[in-house]
Amino acid sequence: MERKQGEVDHLELERPSPLTDKERVMIQDSWAKVFQNCEDVGVAILIRLFVNFPISKQYFSQFKHIEDVRELEQSSQLRKHAHRVMGAINTLVENLDNAEKVASVLKLVGKAHALKHNVDPMYFKILSGVILEVLGEEYPEVVTPEVGTAWTKLLATLCYSVKAIYDEVGWTPPSASTG
Numbered sequence: 001m002e003r004k005q006g007e008v009d010h011l012e013l014e015r016p017s018p019l020t021d022k023e024r025v026m027i028q029d030s031w032a033k034v035f036q037n038c039e040d041v042g043v044a045i046l047i048r049l050f051v052n053f054p055i056s057k058q059y060f061s062q063f064k065h066i067e068d069v070r071e072l073e074q075s076s077q078l079r080k081h082a083h084r085v086m087g088a089i090n091t092l093v094e095n096l097d098n099a100e101k102v103a104s105v106l107k108l109v110g111k112a113h114a115l116k117h118n119v120d121p122m123y124f125k126i127l128s129g130v131i132l133e134v135l136g137e138e139y140p141e142v143v144t145p146e147v148g149t150a151w152t153k154l155l156a157t158l159c160y161s162v163k164a165i166y167d168e169v170g171w172t173p174p175s176a177s178t179g
């Protein structure tokens, strides 16, 4: 594709191949274990995101200036978002064989984050890496390398679909309007 000098594509993602039946089963089986501790895991994932990538707190009015991990853990806005993230993943996992449902969930998530919350889509990619890391650490027996590969594919699909919605609604990074 031709590019003007200095033009950088903000986030280029490749469409992952569809999940195989075996991968779907591995995702559903492993998620069943993870979802038993849905609240703790969700909070652990978001805390890891905000500690390792503090800039990602910028979108959250109630805790963007909080650095203390204990205080972050208590934030109702953080806990609510953890609940929403885990709930959305649960819906995806429950509907892996229903492409329409998966597309509609990701469309809602993409639209809300692009239009209402103005979140840069690169944070979805960052969060995906964090999810994989935390699941691998917390559930080493469940999230074997093979299961991890299936999760990597699902999360790549999530990022790809969300980014496609961003493109559809014409989202541009804030800096693009100034230069």
Ligand code: HEM
Residues within 6 Å of the ligand: 056, 057, 059, 060, 077, 080, 081, 084, 085, 086, 088, 089, 109, 112, 113, 116, 117, 119, 123, 124, 127, 158
């Ligand atoms: C797997 C990825 C994610 C899922 C499934 C998810 C899910 C959700 C849902 C369902 C909502 C409520 C939607 C609405 O307002 O209509 C929400 C709100 C929000 N999300 Fe996400 N989210 C994800 C990733 C992110 C990331 C990476 C960020 C930023 C770093 C982010 C920032 C926000 C913010 C700022 C809100 C509004 C919070 C509030 O009003 O209290 N989300 N998210």
